[in-house]
Amino acid sequence: MGREGWTFIFNIVGPEPAITAPPYPIAPNPEEYWLYLAATRSNDGVLISGFEASKEIMWCYYPEPVLPASLDDLYRNIRSSLDTRSIIAWVKSRAFEQDPLLVEIPSQYYYDAMMVKHLYDAKSALILCSEELTDHIKNLVPENIGARVEAIDRIYRALAKAIEIRCVDDMLIRSIRDLIRSSGAREIVSEEEIKSEIASRNIRRVARKILAIMLEERSLASDDISSIISRIEEIIGSVRNH
Secondary structure (H helix, E strand, O other), X not given: OOOOOOEEEEEEEXXXXXXXXXXXXXXXXXXXXXXXXXXXXXXXXXXXXXXXXXXXXXXXXXXXXOOOOOHHHHHHHHHOOOOXXXXXXXXXXXXXXXOOEEEEEEOOOHHXXXXXXXXXXXXXHHHHHOOOOHHHHHOOOOHHHXXXXXXXXXXXXXXXXXXXXXXXXXXXXXXXXXXXXXXXXXXXXXXXXXXXXXXXXXXXXXXHHHHHHHHXXXXXXXXXXXXXXXXXXXXXXXXXXX
């Protein structure tokens, strides 16, 4: 029908989430997925946007056109998105005016946002809290789960403050080591490793790493998460008041 030799580039689009681990839902409904016309390449090699190509073949699903922007601006807009996994940028140059590069620019936080929203993942909640996104992710979950997100934000800040004040204090090092062991974490961390991390003076990263070990594969909805949070707060309080 006049399109011999053309290549049509489709994406499969489905319901949120676009990515979680383990896969969710376990048994998706095929009727909730559709083919999204991302772009078309004509037989002479010219790349055509999905928006323009959809008019040629009367296709219903395609990206809306957007105003040109620099890659830096696109990255700033997408990196903190909690509801968009990535965007596809067309990078044009004088040498490749009719054949632009296609670059996928991902959100830095989408994966963890979906892990919190759909699987109540405590470690992902911690990561987002450490990026000043606590208020945003609270709105992704029921109120009782949101309260636990706030608690994780609270212990993250308290631990970072304790590390900043006490630095490589031996009592702090031992308390953190014992805290990790008592939490039942799979990863065993020695006093030397903790001391080395704290000595780096990247306080936020150290606090996040310590708590991430304890919150690995734990659910915000589990019975033990409250006791773990309480134990962390107790240890931090004793260290700060010593």
